[in-house]
Every structure is written in structure tokens, then in C-alpha cells.
Amino acid sequence: MAPRRRRPGAGPPPLPPPRRVEPGTDGRDYEVRPVPGFRATKTYRCPGCDHEIRSGTAHVVVLRIDDEDADDRRHWHTPCWANRANRGPTRRWS
Numbered sequence: 001m002a003p004r005r006r007r008p009g010a011g012p013p014p015l016p017p018p019r020r021v022e023p024g025t026d027g028r029d030y031e032v033r034p035v036p037g038f039r040a041t042k043t044y045r046c047p048g049c050d051h052e053i054r055s056g057t058a059h060v061v062v063l064r065i066d067d068e069d070a071d072d073r074r075h076w077h078t079p080c081w082a083n084r085a086n087r088g089p090t091r092r093w094s
């Protein structure tokens with residue numbers, strides 16, 4: 001077991017943050033991007049509970065990762081997205 005040597009200033013370049021990809025309610029993969037409250041400047045409707053996400057509320061945006069051209073992003077309450085699998089059959093998103 002050789003001790004690791006650290007050369008100052010010679011570290012690896014910082015990696016971009018990994019994409020957080022999770023399966024959606026339809027089984028496809030979605031990228032999940034957290035939106036902090038201060039960046040939530042509009043009111044959205046959450047497809048999980050069908051209630052509004054008020055501006056200033058931290059939430060998540062989910063995007064289809066296999067269809068970059070489709071502007072198919074949905075804003076969810078963070079807990080609604082986390083519990084999406086427990087909601088039983090859901091209506092279609094579009």
C-alpha cells in the first residue's frame with residue numbers, strides 16, 4: 001500500500017456535475033434539475049398532484065434525455081417527483 005502523493009497544482013481538472021437521470025412515470029429516462037426557490041419566478045402546474053407550484057418555491061424540472069429537441073420539460077414539486085412511483089396509474093403527460 002503506497003501512500004498517495006499529492007503534487008500541488010497538479011490535480012485533475014474538475015468534472016462537471018453529473019447529470020441526475022431518473023425514470024419518469026412513463027418508464028422513460030428524464031434528467032432532473034433542481035430549481036432553487038429564488039430561480040422559480042413563475043407559477044407552474046405540477047403534473048404529480050395537479051396543483052400549482054408557486055413562484056419562489058424550490059422544485060425540480062424534468063426533461064426527456066432521449067429527445068433533446070423536444071421542449072418537453074415538466075415542473076414538479078420535489079416531493080411529488082420523489083413519490084411519483086407511489087401514485088399508481090397516472091394520466092398521460094401529454
Ligand SMILES: [Zn+2]
Pocket residue numbers: 046047048049050051076077080
Ligand atoms: Zn405536486
